[in-house]
Amino acid sequence: DDKLLTEPLSHPDFFSVKELFTLKNLFDARVHLGHKKGCRHRFMEPYIFGCRLDQDIIDLDQTMQHLQLALNFTAHVAYRGGIILFVSRKRQFCHLIESTARACGEYAHTRYWQGGLLTNAHIQFGPGVRLPDLVVFLSTLNNVFEPHVAIRDAAKMNIPTVGVVDTNCNPCLITYPIPGNDDSPAAMELYCKLFRMTIIRAKDKRRQSEAIEELR
Amino acid sequence: TLRLICTTAAVQRKNGGASGPEKYTEAFIKKQIEEFNLGKRHLANMMGEDPETFTQEDIDRAIAYLFPSGLFDKQARPMMKHPTEIFPEQRKIQWGEDGRPFHFLFYTGKPSYYSLMHETYEKLLNVQKHQDQLTVQDLPLQKEKRNLAGSRWLTKIELEEMLLEKLSDDDYSRFIQLLQKLVALPCADIEEEYIQKFSKEVPVQLQKVVIDPLQFDERGVAFSTGEGKRKTARATAVIYDNGTGKITVNGIDILHYFPVLQDREQLLFPFQFLGRIGKHDMVCTVSGGGRSAQAGAIRLASAKALRSFVTEKEVEFMRQAGLLTADPRVKERKKPGQEGPRRKFTWKKR
Numbered sequence: 072d073d074k075l076l077t078e079p080l081s082h083p084d085f086f087s088v089k090e091l092f093t094l095k096n097l098f099d100a101r102v103h104l105g106h107k108k109g110c111r112h113r114f115m116e117p118y119i120f121g122c123r124l125d126q127d128i129i130d131l132d133q134t135m136q137h138l139q140l141a142l143n144f145t146a147h148v149a150y151r152g153g154i155i156l157f158v159s160r161k162r163q164f165c166h167l168i169e170s171t172a173r174a175c176g177e178y179a180h181t182r183y184w185q186g187g188l189l190t191n192a193h194i195q196f197g198p199g200v201r202l203p204d205l206v207v208f209l210s211t212l213n214n215v216f217e218p219h220v221a222i223r224d225a226a227k228m229n230i231p232t233v234g235v236v237d238t239n240c241n242p243c244l245i246t247y248p249i250p251g252n253d254d255s256p257a258a259m260e261l262y263c264k265l266f267r268m269t270i271i272r273a274k275d276k277r278r279q280s281e282a283i284e285e286l287r
Numbered sequence: 288t289l290r291l292i293c294t295t296a297a298v299q300r301k302n303g304g305a306s307g308p309e310k311y312t313e314a315f316i317k318k319q320i321e322e323f324n325l326g327k328r329h330l331a332n333m334m335g336e337d338p339e340t341f342t343q344e345d346i347d348r349a350i351a352y353l354f355p356s357g358l359f360d361k362q363a364r365p366m367m368k369h370p371t372e373i374f375p376e377q378r379k380i381q382w383g384e385d386g387r388p389f390h391f392l393f394y395t396g397k398p399s400y401y402s403l404m405h406e407t408y409e410k411l412l413n414v415q416k417h418q419d420q421l422t423v424q425d426l427p428l429q430k431e432k433r434n435l436a437g438s439r440w441l442t443k444i445e446l447e448e449m450l451l452e453k454l455s456d457d458d459y460s461r462f463i464q465l466l467q468k469l470v471a472l473p474c475a476d477i478e479e480e481y482i483q484k485f486s487k488e489v490p491v492q493l494q495k496v497v498i499d500p501l502q503f504d505e506r507g508v509a510f511s512t513g514e515g516k517r518k519t520a521r522a523t524a525v526i527y528d529n530g531t532g533k534i535t536v537n538g539i540d541i542l543h544y545f546p547v548l549q550d551r552e553q554l555l556f557p558f559q560f561l562g563r564i565g566k567h568d569m570v571c572t573v574s575g576g577g578r579s580a581q582a583g584a585i586r587l588a589s590a591k592a593l594r595s596f597v598t599e600k601e602v603e604f605m606r607q608a609g610l611l612t613a614d615p616r617v618k619e620r621k622k623p624g625q626e627g628p629r630r631k632f633t634w635k636k637r
Contacts, residue, residue: 152385152387154387154388166405166412169391169392172391173391176391177391178388178392178393178394179391179394180392180395185396188394188396195396196381197380199382200386201382201387203394
C-alpha cells in the first residue's frame with residue numbers, strides 16, 4: 072500500500088500528461104484569446120504574450136507548462152482517491168461541466184454558492200463530512216465579475232486549487248493557475264476533455280496497480 | 288502530514304451534545320416493521336379475529352376499543368399504524384465508508400433539486416437536437432397542440448415532497464420556467480412522458496345548480512319546495528300550481544303574520560317579478576330571526592321553489608335580479624375595547 076502511494080511521486084510525469092495536448096490543440100481551441108486591454112488584471116501581466124488591436128493574447132508556452140503541472144497534480148490526486156470538485160459560475164457551460172464530473176465519477180458545483188459550504192460544512196451537511204481534496208475552477212469569476220468565494224474558502228481550509236484564469240481574473244490565491252480563455256465553448260470543451268481524460272487515466276492506473284499488488 | 292485536517296470541536300467530542308433531529312437507519316425501520324406485523328397478529332388474536340385478514344381499519348377500531356381516550360386532538364390519542372406512516376421519510380446518510388458522497392452534486396446544498404434541473408436541461412437539449420435534425424432533413428416539425436387547459440404544474444409543496452428537500456420560491460419558479468420553455472418547443476412530444484411526471488390533471492368543475500323537477504301530489508296539482516335563510520331565520524316554502532295567490536306562514540295568513548306592508552312586499556316580489564301573482568298558492572314554515580329576517584328568508588325560499596316552474600332564461604333573469612342569492616350579512620361581533628362592533632368609547636381629552 073505504501074509502495075502504491077510513493078511510486079508515482081518518483082517520476083516527473085508518471086501519467087504521461089504531456090501527450091494529451093499540443094500547442095496546436097490549444098491554439099485551435101482559441102485558448103490564447105483574452106479580454107480587452109481595459110479589463111486586464113495587474114497580476115496577469117506576466118502571463119500575457121502581447122496585445123493586438125486592444126485584445127490581450129495569452130502566452131501559450133507558459134500555458135502549456137502550467138497546464139502540464141495542473142493536470143499532473145489532478146492525476147496524482149485522483150490516483151490517491153481524492154475528491155475533486157469542479158466549480159464554475161458560467162451559465163453556458165454549467166451542463167457540460169456537470170456531465171464531465173459525472174463521467175469522471177467526481178463532483179461538480181456550478182450553481183449558487185452558499186456561504187458556509189466549505190467553512191461551515193460540519194453544520195450544513197452533518198458531522199463526519201469529507202471535504203473535497205482538490206477544487207478545479209473552470210472559471211474563477213462569478214456572475215458579477217468578482218473572484219469566486221470558493222477560492223478564498225479553499226485557501227482558508229487548506230484545500231489546493233487548480234484554476235483557469237482569464238486576463239481579467241486574479242491568479243493570486245490559486246495554487247496551480249492555468250492562464251487561458253474561459254469564455255469560448257471550444258476552449259471549455261477542450262479543458263473538460265483534458266480533465267476527464269487525466270482523471271480516468273489516473274483511476275485506471277490505480278486499479279491496475281492494486282490488481283498487480285493483489286496478484287503478488 | 289502536509290495538510291491540517293480541519294475538524295470542529297463538535298466532531299472531536301465523542302458523546303454528548305444534541306445531534307439534530309433523530310436519524311432513522313434502515314435496520315431500525317425494518318425492525319419496527321417486523322414488530323408492527325407481529326403486534327398486528329397478537330391484536331387480531333386478542334380481538335378473536337382472523338390474523339390473516341386483519342385490515343388497518345380493524346386495527347384502528349380495536350385500539351379505540353382497548354384504549355378509550357377522551358383527548359380532543361386525534362393525533363394525541365393512542366394509534367397503531369405502519370412505521371412508514373409514522374416515521375417521516377428522511378434522507379439516508381449521503382456518503383460511503385471512505386467518505387466519498389454518493390451523489391455527484393452533493394456539494395451543492397440541494398442535490399436532488401439541482402440534478403432535476405440538470406436532467407430537465409438535458410431533455411431540452413435533446414429536443415433541440417432532434418429539431419435541428421428534422422430541419423436539416425427538411426421534414427415538417429410536429430405541431431400537435433398540447434392541451435394546457437386541463438393540466439397544472441405541481442405546486443411547490445408537492446415538489447418538496449417529491450424531492451425530500453426544502454426549496455425556495457425562486458428555485459421553484461425557475462424550475463417551472465424551464466418546464467414551460469421545454470413545453471413551448473415544437474418537438475416536445477418526444478419528452479412527453481417526462482413532462483407528465485410534473486403535471487397534474489385539473490378536473491373541470493362545472494358548478495351547475497341542479498333544479499329539481501316538479502312533483503305532483505294526490506290531487507294531481509304540481510308543486511315544488513325551496514329553502515331559504517337570512518340572518519338567523521330559516522324558511523321552507525311549498526308552492527302549488529293552479530292557485531289563487533293565497534299565502535300561509537306557519538299556519539297563519541300573511542296579513543295576520545306580517546302586519547307591516549314592507550314584509551308582505553318582500554314576500555310578493557318573486558311572484559311580481561315573474562308576473563305570476565294570482566297563479567300560485569304558497570305554504571311556508573319559518574323559524575328564528577326577527578320580522579324582516581323571516582320575510583327575507585321566505586322570499587329566498589319561494590324564489591328557489593319557483594325555479595322549477597319557469598324557463599331557464601327566466602331563472603337567469605331571477606339570478607341577475609338577486610332573487611336567488613342568499614344575503615350574507617350577519618350581525619358583526621362586538622370587539623373588546625370598543626362599545627359595539629364599530630362604535631368606540633367616548634374620547635375624553637383629559
